[in-house]
Structure formats: C-alpha cells, structure tokens
Amino acid sequence: MPTEPLLPTTERALLQRVATEQAAKRAPSLAAAVVRDGGLVWSGGRGRVDGQAPTVDTQYRIGSITKTFIAALVMRLRDEGKVELNAPYGKYVPGTAFADVTVAQLLAHAGGLTAESPGLWWERTPGVEWTELSDRVTEEELKHRPGRKFHYTNLGYGALGELVARLRGMSWMDAVRAELLQPLGMTRTTPMPERPHAEGFAVHPWADVLLPEPAHDAVAMAPAGQLWSTLTDLGRWARFVGGDTGGVLHPDTVAEMREPAVVEDGDQWTSGYGLGFQLARNRNRRLAGHTGSMPGFVATVWTDPATGTAGIAMANSTSGVDVPGLCADLIDIISTLEPRLPAEWRPLAEVDQELLAMTGTWYWGPAPRSLRLLSDRWISITPIAAGGRGSRFRPTGPDTWIGLDGYYDGETLRIVRRADGSISHLDLATFIFSREPYDVTAEIPGGVDPNGWRAL
Incomplete structure (x- = not known):
C-alpha cells in the first residue's frame, strides 16, 4: 500500500x-x-x-540497540x-564462571550477571579480547540466582556476541553484516563512525558548553x-521489530522475541524485556524495541506492532535527552491526529467446503464457542458468552x-472422524468440543449420563 503524505x-x-x-x-543535535x-513518513532534525x-x-551511535541485532542472530x-534457548551457555562457550546460565x-537479562564487565568503565576505555574478559569474570559477578529476576547486564550480551562468533566461525560484526544488514539493505549501520556522523558530547549541567566524549572499540563488549x-x-530495523522481517527471521520468531520474559516493575508491568527486545506499555499501546546510550549519545527505537507505527530518535548528548519518551510521543501524535484506516474487508479468494461446514x-461441555474460518485455512475459536478461553489456530x-x-x-x-470420514468432534489438548452440549456420540471423557438432560 503506498504511503500517503501526512497532513501539514x-x-x-x-516537529514541535x-x-x-x-x-x-x-x-x-537531535534527529x-x-x-x-513500510517506510519513513516523516523525519526532522534540530x-x-x-x-x-x-x-x-x-x-x-545507537548503544544498546546493538543488542537487538545480537538477539536476532541468536534466534x-x-x-x-x-x-537451544534452554541449554546452558557453557554448552557453546565453555570455561566461564556463568556456564550454567541459559541462553x-x-x-x-534474567541470568543474574553483573550489569557491567569487571575492570575499568568499559564504555569509556579501549576494550579487551574475550579471553581476557572471560578470565576477569568470577563467581562474584553472579549477583542473583539465575531466573529469579530482571537484572540488566551488558556483560551478558558481550557473552552472547562470543557465542555467535564461535558458532558462525566469524566475528559477531561480520555475522550482523552478512545475515542482517545486507539482506535488509541497511548500508549505513557500522561498528565505527563513517561520515556524515555526529560527534559525541557531554553538555555541562550548569553552562551551555560541551565536552567531547571518547568513542573506543569495545572489542569483547562491543555486542x-x-x-x-x-534514521533510514x-x-x-523498526519494521523488522514489528514483524516485517524481510525473510531474515520468521515473523513468528520475532513475535516470540516480543513476548515478555521478565518485567521490571512487577506490580504495574509498564516495562519489561523479551528475548532481546525492551518492552513498554504506554497509553494503551504495547511497544517493543530498545533504548541505547553510550558516552556522547542516546537513541531509541519504539515500534507498535499492532499498527506498524514506529518512532526513532537519536541525539549526541551523554544524558538528559528523553528519547524514549520522545519516541512514544511521536507514535502518539501520528496515531491520534491521523489514525490508520482499517484494511478493507474482502471475501476469501477460495474456501474449503468442509471447513466452511465446520463454522x-x-x-465445550455446556459452554458454547464460535468457530470462524479465516484466510489460509486459519480458524479462530472464541467464547460466545462472557469469559472463557479463545485462540487463533494455524493449520499444521x-x-x-x-x-x-x-x-x-x-x-x-x-x-476426530467417524469410520465413514465424517467429523465426530474436535480434540483440543484433550478437551472435547462437540456440536451439541455433551453430545453422547462425541466420546466425551467420563461418559454422559444415559438419561440425558432433565428437569429438577
């Protein structure tokens, strides 16, 4: 569908x-x-x-947005x-102090590892190779029982970058370039800056003056x-996060990455983390993407997968710029002022007559459910009365x-079919769905009272 221009x-x-x-x-500067x-409909820079x-x-520099690329490679x-996601890390990279933490x-970020790598402040100093970094990590860097809680760890993604490198037989960056950037046409995403690029600055808290920030190669911590x-x-990448994967990953896999694995604020659940994506609930929207910060830079990509709308923002300032809030606001502005039109309803191009007869x-016992036929032989089962369980189903x-x-x-x-091939009932995870409440011909587990329904 062609992109229509926005209203002035x-x-x-x-822009405001x-x-x-x-x-x-x-x-x-801020972009x-x-x-x-399917594309950029607006951009602005100040x-x-x-x-x-x-x-x-x-x-x-996009900082921790880099982690989403590493996660995509792992998936x-x-x-x-x-x-295997439930396999211990040591199965693929042996010899670490956190070998029992799963992939x-x-x-x-649920493995309990320390937030930062041991040694000097890694974001502001030249990096070291994996062997040296791994030797520095002791049991002291395990801060929480694995699986107990969310605890953000940059070290953990350095470790995942090493896993990718070992299994691919190339550097993590070469894998990112070959498997993600080139297929998606992302020609301006690089490990070191290439002109035109912004310089990283810290802004003095009490005066309008700047301090240049360093930009080292983080080596083993680079992932x-x-x-x-x-922005381009x-x-x-924002479209990828929303499910427009370009064949790089199956959309179902990306949807799995967007599922909450842990939450940061369990009482309210406004922010959490999936398998490589940060998650946020904002104004009745469920956003996925990632924030990023490195000395001199902050960045955010938020995508609303329900609508395919995304906000992107980057600034060359160490702190103070609320790019996550800005991105959420950009999504809200366009969604409020120009809500997307629903897709046109169209009849199915073809239909399986037996499936049509199943609708x-x-x-389920005495509880009614409606079965609807969707496109591509998908079906949905939903409760007719209030409450109850429902799902969509894809044919296998x-x-x-x-x-x-x-x-x-x-x-x-x-x-489940009868001897003559006709449909007797549906078996859903051992639950029996029949055409009549407790149909005696539908092999209801436990049997059905032979006297049938009665009045008291």
Whole structure:
C-alpha cells in the first residue's frame, strides 16, 4: 500500500515535539523519524552536525540497540537448530564462571550477571579480547540466582556476541553484516563512525558548553553497544521489530522475541524485556524495541506492532535527552491526529467446503464457542458468552491446527472422524468440543449420563 503524505498539521506537531525536546534538554543535535506503512513518513532534525541540521543519513551511535541485532542472530541459530534457548551457555562457550546460565536467560537479562564487565568503565576505555574478559569474570559477578529476576547486564550480551562468533566461525560484526544488514539493505549501520556522523558530547549541567566524549572499540563488549546507524537504517530495523522481517527471521520468531520474559516493575508491568527486545506499555499501546546510550549519545527505537507505527530518535548528548519518551510521543501524535484506516474487508479468494461446514457453534461441555474460518485455512475459536478461553489456530496438517495465542497457545487442535470420514468432534489438548452440549456420540471423557438432560 503506498504511503500517503501526512497532513501539514501533523508534520508541524511532530516537529514541535522534536524542537521542544532539543531546546529544553540542550541537545547539540537531535534527529527523529516516524515509520508507517513500510517506510519513513516523516523525519526532522534540530541542532547542528558539521554546521548543518542532521538528516536521515547522519550517523549516531545507537548503544544498546546493538543488542537487538545480537538477539536476532541468536534466534536465527535457534531456528536452524544450532542453539537451544534452554541449554546452558557453557554448552557453546565453555570455561566461564556463568556456564550454567541459559541462553534464554542471557537474552532476557534474567541470568543474574553483573550489569557491567569487571575492570575499568568499559564504555569509556579501549576494550579487551574475550579471553581476557572471560578470565576477569568470577563467581562474584553472579549477583542473583539465575531466573529469579530482571537484572540488566551488558556483560551478558558481550557473552552472547562470543557465542555467535564461535558458532558462525566469524566475528559477531561480520555475522550482523552478512545475515542482517545486507539482506535488509541497511548500508549505513557500522561498528565505527563513517561520515556524515555526529560527534559525541557531554553538555555541562550548569553552562551551555560541551565536552567531547571518547568513542573506543569495545572489542569483547562491543555486542552490548558498539553500532552506529541512521534514521533510514533504523527505520528498516523498526519494521523488522514489528514483524516485517524481510525473510531474515520468521515473523513468528520475532513475535516470540516480543513476548515478555521478565518485567521490571512487577506490580504495574509498564516495562519489561523479551528475548532481546525492551518492552513498554504506554497509553494503551504495547511497544517493543530498545533504548541505547553510550558516552556522547542516546537513541531509541519504539515500534507498535499492532499498527506498524514506529518512532526513532537519536541525539549526541551523554544524558538528559528523553528519547524514549520522545519516541512514544511521536507514535502518539501520528496515531491520534491521523489514525490508520482499517484494511478493507474482502471475501476469501477460495474456501474449503468442509471447513466452511465446520463454522458455527461448538460446545465445550455446556459452554458454547464460535468457530470462524479465516484466510489460509486459519480458524479462530472464541467464547460466545462472557469469559472463557479463545485462540487463533494455524493449520499444521489436513486435520490439525496449532494455537497461536491465549490459553491454547502452542496446543494442538485435531479433527476426530467417524469410520465413514465424517467429523465426530474436535480434540483440543484433550478437551472435547462437540456440536451439541455433551453430545453422547462425541466420546466425551467420563461418559454422559444415559438419561440425558432433565428437569429438577
């Protein structure tokens, strides 16, 4: 579907929000964009980079957004059968003090590792190779029981970068380039800056003056925050996070990465973490993506997978610029002022007559459920009365489907046929769904009282 231009009032509101952030937070420069319908529909820049306003091609360091690329590579290895998420890290990289922490726990920051690598402040000093870094890590760096809680760890993603390198037989960066950047056409995402790029600065807290920040190669810790990128490239990555994967990963895998594995604030659940993606609940939207910060830079990509709308923002200031809040506001502005039109309803192009005959009411015991036929032989089962369990199902064979969400996520739905081939009932994870409440011909477990329904 072609991207329609935004209304001038919407563009003005977006620019106003960016301009206010840059001025109020004193960012040397700030670049932001909005993604919708498969591309950038708006971008804006304030401040100066080499005397000019930043553009969609100006590089900024994106910090921990780098982690999402590492996570995507790990999930590719999982989908290829080369990594088990529940396997211990030591199965793939032996000899560490955290060998028993699982790959999934490292992806979700639930392994209990220390937040930062031992030694000097890694973000501001030249990095070391993995062998030296690994030797520095002792049991003292295990701060929590694995799986107990969310505890953000840059060290854990340095470790995952090493896992990728060993299993691919190349550096983590070469794997990122070959498996993600090149297929997605992201030509301006690099491990070190390439012009045009912003310089990193700290802004004095009490005066309008700047201090240049260093930008070293973090080496073994680089998978935690090394990459530089542009609005154009991150726009493509935002679409990836939302499920437009370009064949790099199956959309179901990316959806799995967006599922909450741990939450940061369990009482309210406004922020959490999946398998490589940060998650946030903001104004009735469930956002996925990642924030990033390195000395001199902050960045954020937030995507609303429900609508495919995303906000991107980058600034060359060490702290003070609220780019996560800015991105959430950009999504809110465009969604409020120009809500997306629903897709046109169209009838199915073809239909399986037997599946069509299956539609309608089925009963789980006495409780009615409606079965609807969707496209591509997908079906949905939903409660007719208030409450109850429902799911969508994707076909896995002529008479079988797998649940995609809700209570029956991952469970198998199976048609049970009579000797003549006609449908007797549906078996969903041992629950029997029949055409009539407790149908005596449907092999109801425990049997059905032969006297049938009665009045008291």
